[in-house]
Amino acid sequence: GAGVSQSPSNKVTEKGKDVELRCDPISGHTALYWYRQRLGQGLEFLIYFQGNSAPDKSGLPSDRFSAERTGESVSTLTIQRTQQEDSAVYLCASSAYGRAQYFGPGTRLLVL
Amino acid sequence: AQSVTQLDSQVPVFEEAPVELRCNYSSSVSVYLFWYVQYPNQGLQLLLKYLSGSTLVKGINGFEAEFNKSQTSFHLRKPSVHISDTAEYFCAVSDSGGGADGLTFGKGTHLIIQP
Numbered sequence: 587g588a589g590v591s592q593s594p595s596n597k598v599t600e601k602g603k604d605v606e607l608r609c610d611p612i613s614g615h616t617a618l619y620w621y622r623q624r625l626g627q628g629l630e631f632l633i634y635f636q637g638n639s640a641p642d643k644s645g646l647p648s649d650r651f652s653a654e655r656t657g658e659s660v661s662t663l664t665i666q667r668t669q670q671e672d673s674a675v676y677l678c679a680s681s682a683y684g685r686a687q688y689f690g691p692g693t694r695l696l697v698l
Numbered sequence: 699a700q701s702v703t704q705l706d707s708q709v710p711v712f713e714e715a716p717v718e719l720r721c722n723y724s725s726s727v728s729v730y731l732f733w734y735v736q737y738p739n740q741g742l743q744l745l746l747k748y749l750s751g752s753t754l755v756k757g758i759n760g761f762e763a764e765f766n767k768s769q770t771s772f773h774l775r776k777p778s779v780h781i782s783d784t785a786e787y788f789c790a791v792s793d794s795g796g797g798a799d800g801l802t803f804g805k806g807t808h809l810i811i812q813p
Contacts, residue, residue: 590741619800628702628788629742631800645800677742686732687801689742 588612590690592678598696599668607663607693611680618661619679619687620653629677635661636683668697700725700791704804711779712812719774719807721763721789731772732790732801733763742788748772759783784811 591610599605611618620632631645635655646652650668655661665672675694679687705720723729733745746757753765763774772789786808790801 621800621803626805628704628803628805629790629801631802634800642799679742686744686747688744689734691741 590678590680590688592690592693594693595691596694598698600698601670602667604664604666605668605695607676609661609678609690612688614682615680616658616683617681618655620663621677621679623675623677670697673697700793700802702789702791702802702804704789704807706807707805708808708810710810710812713781714778716777717775717779717809719787719809721772721774721804723770723772723791725791725793727793730792731765733757733774734788734790736786736788738785779811781811781813783809785809
């Protein structure tokens with residue numbers, strides 16, 4: 587079946603604007619994850635959703651970051667009042683419970 | 699807290715030569731280990747995983763890795779590399795089965811295959 591998809595693939599925004607990134611997980615995957623990959627760095631875990639449980643927000647870097655997921659489907663990551671240090675590739679992954687994570691192609695965010 | 703150290707940021711290797719990409723981890727509990735590959739301008743792809751059982755794990759594209767608990771290592775190996783193996787390789791660890799929480803990643807190793 588189809589893999590994890592993310593949109594937009596690229597986003598350029600001005601400092602101070604809000605952005606919304608979307609992730610469509612693999613059908614049937616109950617778990618969904620957001621990561622951030624800064625240039626030349628590894629991935630930083632941001633947030634994790636598992637079914638209808640309360641999300642694990644332990645990796646969110648500030649209160650400007652938030653994410654929602656409706657049931658076991660689409661998730662959106664919102665960054666309010668973007669800053670230049672938010673520029674990164676934002677990756678989404680999904681998994682069946684207890685299984686390995688499968689990643690989407692990412693959204694490249696550039697904050698000017 | 700978990701951490702992952704990939705000791706080499708870049709590894710240049712001649713085509714058809716063997717390669718080893720090093721990964722060491724620290725964790726206070728049982729670990730589950732993963733290698734992901736990121737080809738240029740593509741997303742991350744799972745290469746292989748260690749969850750339990752045999753410490754030698756075979757993955758896609760001829761790669762394998764060995765879990766060594768005493769040395770807290772999970773090095774990735776391939777006996778003969780190809781130009782198409784040029785990519786960024788990430789080692790990751792989780793303390794729950796199969797990665798049912800956020801993974802902790804290393805900073806990556808850029809494998810450069812030279813003709």
